[in-house]
Amino acid sequence: MATTLTERRSEAARGADWREIVIWAGTALGVAGMYMAILYAPEEATMSHAQRIFYVHVPSAWVGFLAFGVVFAASVGFLWTRRRSFDLAAHASTEIGVVFTTLAIASGAVWGKSAWGTWWTWDPRLTTTFMLWFIYVVSLMVRAYGGSGGQSARFAAVLGIVGFLDIPLIHLSVVWWRSMHPLPVVVSSEGFGSGLPPEMLYALLVNVAAFTLLYVALFSIRRAQMGAQDAIAAQRDDDRRSTIRRGLPGIQEGSR
Amino acid sequence: MSALAVVRQLLWKDLVLEVRTREILTAMTVFAMLVAVVFNFAFSPSPQDALRLLPGMLWVTLAFASTLGLSRSFVLERDQQCLEALRLFPFDPGLIYAGKLLSNLLALLAVEILLLPAFAVIAGVALLGHIGALAAVLLLGSVGLVAVGTLFSAMSVHTRIREVLLPVLLFPLAAPVLISGVRATLGILAGRPWADVLPGVRLLVAFDVIFVVVGYLIFEYVVEE
Amino acid sequence: MRAYIPSRGAVWVQALAVRDITKSFGPVRALRGVTLTVARGEALAIFGPNGAGKTTLLKIASTLMRPSSGQVLLFGANPHEAPHLRRLIGLVSHHSYLYPGLTGLENLLFTARLYGCSDAGARAEAMLAAVGLSGRGGDLVRTYSRGMTQRLSIARALVHDPQILLLDEPYTGLDRQAASAFTALLLTMRGSRTIVLTTHSIEQGVALSDRVAILVDGVVAYEAGNGARDVSTVERVYAECVGVPA
Numbered sequence: 001m002a003t004t005l006t007e008r009r010s011e012a013a014r015g016a017d018w019r020e021i022v023i024w025a026g027t028a029l030g031v032a033g034m035y036m037a038i039l040y041a042p043e044e045a046t047m048s049h050a051q052r053i054f055y056v057h058v059p060s061a062w063v064g065f066l067a068f069g070v071v072f073a074a075s076v077g078f079l080w081t082r083r084r085s086f087d088l089a090a091h092a093s094t095e096i097g098v099v100f101t102t103l104a105i106a107s108g109a110v111w112g113k114s115a116w117g118t119w120w121t122w123d124p125r126l127t128t129t130f131m132l133w134f135i136y137v138v139s140l141m142v143r144a145y146g147g148s149g150g151q152s153a154r155f156a157a158v159l160g161i162v163g164f165l166d167i168p169l170i171h172l173s174v175v176w177w178r179s180m181h182p183l184p185v186v187v188s189s190e191g192f193g194s195g196l197p198p199e200m201l202y203a204l205l206v207n208v209a210a211f212t213l214l215y216v217a218l219f220s221i222r223r224a225q226m227g228a229q230d231a232i233a234a235q236r237d238d239d240r241r242s243t244i245r246r247g248l249p250g251i252q253e254g255s256r
Numbered sequence: 257m258s259a260l261a262v263v264r265q266l267l268w269k270d271l272v273l274e275v276r277t278r279e280i281l282t283a284m285t286v287f288a289m290l291v292a293v294v295f296n297f298a299f300s301p302s303p304q305d306a307l308r309l310l311p312g313m314l315w316v317t318l319a320f321a322s323t324l325g326l327s328r329s330f331v332l333e334r335d336q337q338c339l340e341a342l343r344l345f346p347f348d349p350g351l352i353y354a355g356k357l358l359s360n361l362l363a364l365l366a367v368e369i370l371l372l373p374a375f376a377v378i379a380g381v382a383l384l385g386h387i388g389a390l391a392a393v394l395l396l397g398s399v400g401l402v403a404v405g406t407l408f409s410a411m412s413v414h415t416r417i418r419e420v421l422l423p424v425l426l427f428p429l430a431a432p433v434l435i436s437g438v439r440a441t442l443g444i445l446a447g448r449p450w451a452d453v454l455p456g457v458r459l460l461v462a463f464d465v466i467f468v469v470v471g472y473l474i475f476e477y478v479v480e481e
Numbered sequence: 482m483r484a485y486i487p488s489r490g491a492v493w494v495q496a497l498a499v500r501d502i503t504k505s506f507g508p509v510r511a512l513r514g515v516t517l518t519v520a521r522g523e524a525l526a527i528f529g530p531n532g533a534g535k536t537t538l539l540k541i542a543s544t545l546m547r548p549s550s551g552q553v554l555l556f557g558a559n560p561h562e563a564p565h566l567r568r569l570i571g572l573v574s575h576h577s578y579l580y581p582g583l584t585g586l587e588n589l590l591f592t593a594r595l596y597g598c599s600d601a602g603a604r605a606e607a608m609l610a611a612v613g614l615s616g617r618g619g620d621l622v623r624t625y626s627r628g629m630t631q632r633l634s635i636a637r638a639l640v641h642d643p644q645i646l647l648l649d650e651p652y653t654g655l656d657r658q659a660a661s662a663f664t665a666l667l668l669t670m671r672g673s674r675t676i677v678l679t680t681h682s683i684e685q686g687v688a689l690s691d692r693v694a695i696l697v698d699g700v701v702a703y704e705a706g707n708g709a710r711d712v713s714t715v716e717r718v719y720a721e722c723v724g725v726p727a
Contacts, residue, residue, distance in 0.1 A: 261594075344570070481547070
């Protein structure tokens with residue numbers, strides 16, 4: 001963040017960087033999306049206004065799964081190339097993904113309460129989202145407690161890959177489970193364009209776009225933050241060692 | 257040395273060590289029995305309920321008992337850093353995974369063989385009539401549990417919180433096994449037609465194949481430094 | 482079964498070469514550009530304070546660890562890319578790599594078989610005899626003394642007849658008698674095998690080696706061949722490099 005006058009001048013001279021553009025675009029879309037969700041989209045037949053949380057729930061869930069896809073890709077990249085930047089990307093996406101997934105579950109619960117009078121239901125989509133949330137949380141645990149830096153990064157990457165491959169299987173098994181024991185209430189399909197009047201669809205798409213842009217912005221900021229933390233730690237380590245080594249005879253300086 | 261011979265040698269080592277101490281098997285079996293008894297205290301199922309509750313109780317018991325055996329299996333390699341020694345051999349590290357997978361699977365199957373009659377007696381449910389189908393489902397489910405469990409126990413043994421981390425990793429990711437296993441077992445005991453149970457069996461097979469292969473390929477990244 | 486050893490000119494002479502090896506653990510740089518070569522049949526002793534990177538270097542040379550950058554060459558071939566080359570290496574670590582629940586003989590049989598030795602039984606017996614443990618081969622390793630365990634670890638490292646023997650601070654925890662027995666054993670192998678040894682004991686290291694190197698803070702601070710190899714010289718240089726008396 002630019003604080004001094006000189007910093008601000010040079011930053012203004014440079015022009016907007018792409019992250020800023022994304023944030024502004026996302027905010028604009030977000031505002032538009034909220035307007036459309038609250039005022040533009042028609043009232044839903046059975047649930048009236050409470051149904052509008054759908055415009056938060058679906059995009060959040062979508063971003064939660066998108067973030068996990070990014071975690072998977074970054075994990076594969078990390079194990080393949082062992083480059084730290086992939087690990088940082090996976091970490092950043094995990095942190096952001098867990099936030100959006102939490103939001104998805106919370107909004108889903110609120111919707112469930114107003115629609116069916118119950119805070120939770122083992123609907124396949126909600127259940128799979130809940131399991132995704134668990135995998136995210138465990139992933140963060142592994143990063144926190146998984147041993148020394150390089151090790152926990154590798155473990156988290158393994159978990160990212162195994163988890164991603166597991167999600168479809170989890171979903172299928174819950175769907176089968178539910179097919180044998182149908183829910184007491186019938187969950188109306190909320191898939192894209194299936195039985196949705198066009199205004200609702202547009203509102204939904206705008207919100208999905210807004211949330212996606214928000215994810216991209218948060219992800220790149222967090223990722224840059226982590227890269228900076230890394231660089232600072234490396235610099236500190238370098239400084240410490242150079243003070244130790246100063247003045248010792250005949251030491252070969254290894255190539256960097 | 258052929259891959260099969262390597263795996264056989266690794267399995268031999270685990271079997272000899274286990275037969276001499278009987279630590280793992282005893283701990284797992286006693287624990288499993290205790291969990292089963294606690295379930296019966298908790299639910300006090302009537303004969304009608306028992307049929308409905310038994311599959312769930314059985315699979316939860318197996319899930320908990322498996323975490324015991326799984327974590328022990330890598331702890332014994334930690335003693336003298338024997339896992340490092342295994343990585344010094346000129347074969348693919350995935351074979352270490354395969355050897356451990358088999359020894360963990362055998363331990364779990366042994367516990368199931370002991371547990372199943374006990375469950376039948378305690379819950380008062382006749383299992384013999386369906387023993388073939390039950391055994392198949394239990395085998396498939398056990399392979400699934402052990403496939404991801406072996407991978408995760410190799411990970412958690414390197415951490416400070418290994419006793420906690422293994423179940424926390426295993427249960428969410430083995431959810432398809434538990435869900436499909438319980439539902440398939442329920443279907444079998446209720447005498448449902450095979451077509452009803454088949455989707456669950458297919459899911460178990462898919463899970464097993466995917467995660468044994470993934471485990472084999474990814475294991476070297478778990479143990480490398 | 483021996484691994485193919487290429488005979489490319491001067492490379493043939495180098496049993497073990499590490500080139501520009503760096504290793505970072507996150508921001509911490511444990512090795513910062515280490516280059517060493519060991520000729521066939523030569524014995525190299527590496528000294529250095531704790532944290533210098535000696536164990537890390539041996540782990541990288543033996544393929545237990547991957548370097549962040551740089552190359553390891555065994556007789557000209559990279560074992561990180563060709564895992565079957567691990568057959569050329571025997572590693573003695575400060576961990577014994579032995580299963581306490583197996584007997585001495587079983588440990589050796591297990592190792593010999595997994596290295597692909599067709600005559601595993603004969604080799605295991607022979608190695609037990611070579612380290613003087615024939616009588617105790619049938620006892621569980623759990624019952625061995627520290628000296629016996631150390632001897633068995635060497636037997637384990639040698640049972641597949643590796644060309645290169647790597648030893649990581651093997652004198653740790655050995656009393657005088659066991660240490661001199663160990664030195665005697667290593668001396669019998671000089672010339673026929675390539676040896677790389679890290680140790681805190683400059684006296685032992687110099688006695689066993691043809692060349693010495695001092696590793697400080699992840700770089701090679703000093704290297705010497707047959708000339709400056711008496712104990713007092715090395716101790717003096719070591720003290721200079723590290724900044725405290727050795």
